[in-house]
Amino acid sequence: MEDWLKASTEVEASWVTVDLAIFTVRGDQLMVLLIERGLEPFLGQPALPGGYVQKRETLHEGALRELKEEAGIDGRQLHLEQLGAYGDPLRDPRGRVVTIAYLALGPDLPTPVGGTDARRAYWAPVSQLGSGAAQLAFDHPAILTDALEEVRRKLEYTAVATAFCRDPFTLSELRTVYEVIWGQQLDPSNFRRKVLNTSGFVRPTGEQRLPPTGRPAALYRRGNAWLLSPPLLRGTGHTT
The missing domain is CATH 1.10.10.10 (Winged helix-like DNA-binding domain superfamily/Winged helix DNA-binding domain)
Incomplete structure (x- = not known):
C-alpha cells in the first residue's frame, strides 16, 4: 500500500482538452476553421479551435462549448465525431495535456466570430495552407493532416x-x-x-x-x- 501511495504522488498531473477540425465547402473550396490565439502559449499563431474540458461536462459537451465560444458556431447542426486522442508529452509547453480531437462537417458554414481566448476566427482554404499548416500551434498540423485524410476516406465508404x-x-x-x-x-x-x-x-x-x-x-x-x-x-x- 505504501509503495502504491508513493507512486501515485509521483504521477505528473495531466489535463484534458478538445480540439476541432471543422471543414466546410465554400465557393467550391474545402475550408478549415482556424483561430488566431489571443493567449500564450503560441500567442498570435493560428490554431484549431479548442480548449480545456470543464470538470462537469462530457467530451462532446466540451467540444460543442468550445466551438460556440471560440467561433460562434452551433455544433449541434454539424456532423460531429471523435477523430482520435493525441498525448505526446511535449505537445503543450504548459504541461502534460491530452487532447481529444473532433471532426466536424457542415454545409457552407457562416463566417465565424472569434471569442474567449481567440483573437479572431476565420475560414482558411485547405489547398492554400501548404507549408503554412506547419505554423499551426501545438500538434495541430498532425491533427489537421489526420482529419483531412479521414474525411477523404469516409467519402469512399x-x-x-x-x-x-x-x-x-x-x-x-x-x-x-x-x-x-x-x-x-x-x-x-x-x-x-x-x-x-x-x-x-x-x-x-x-x-x-x-x-x-x-x-x-x-x-x-x-x-x-x-x-x-x-x-x-x-x-x-x-x-x-
Missing part, C-alpha cells in the same frame, strides 16, 4: 459527403464535394451512375431546380444508408 450539402441538393453539388476534397475532377455521367446505383445513398425529392443556364436539375436528399455498397473509391482522376 460512407454517405458523409451529404453533410456538406444543404437539403435538397443536386448531384452536381454532391459531385463538387467529392472533387474539392479529393482534389480531382470526376466524370459527371459516371458519378451520377455510381451514386444512383448505390442503394440508399440519396433519394429523389421529385422536384427540380432551374439553374441560370442549362437544363433543370433533379433534387435529392440523403438516403437511409450510411455505409455505401458498393463504395465510391478514389480513382486516378475520374470515376469508373
Whole structure:
C-alpha cells in the first residue's frame, strides 16, 4: 500500500482538452476553421479551435462549448465525431495535456466570430495552407493532416459527403464535394451512375431546380444508408 501511495504522488498531473477540425465547402473550396490565439502559449499563431474540458461536462459537451465560444458556431447542426486522442508529452509547453480531437462537417458554414481566448476566427482554404499548416500551434498540423485524410476516406465508404450539402441538393453539388476534397475532377455521367446505383445513398425529392443556364436539375436528399455498397473509391482522376 505504501509503495502504491508513493507512486501515485509521483504521477505528473495531466489535463484534458478538445480540439476541432471543422471543414466546410465554400465557393467550391474545402475550408478549415482556424483561430488566431489571443493567449500564450503560441500567442498570435493560428490554431484549431479548442480548449480545456470543464470538470462537469462530457467530451462532446466540451467540444460543442468550445466551438460556440471560440467561433460562434452551433455544433449541434454539424456532423460531429471523435477523430482520435493525441498525448505526446511535449505537445503543450504548459504541461502534460491530452487532447481529444473532433471532426466536424457542415454545409457552407457562416463566417465565424472569434471569442474567449481567440483573437479572431476565420475560414482558411485547405489547398492554400501548404507549408503554412506547419505554423499551426501545438500538434495541430498532425491533427489537421489526420482529419483531412479521414474525411477523404469516409467519402469512399460512407454517405458523409451529404453533410456538406444543404437539403435538397443536386448531384452536381454532391459531385463538387467529392472533387474539392479529393482534389480531382470526376466524370459527371459516371458519378451520377455510381451514386444512383448505390442503394440508399440519396433519394429523389421529385422536384427540380432551374439553374441560370442549362437544363433543370433533379433534387435529392440523403438516403437511409450510411455505409455505401458498393463504395465510391478514389480513382486516378475520374470515376469508373
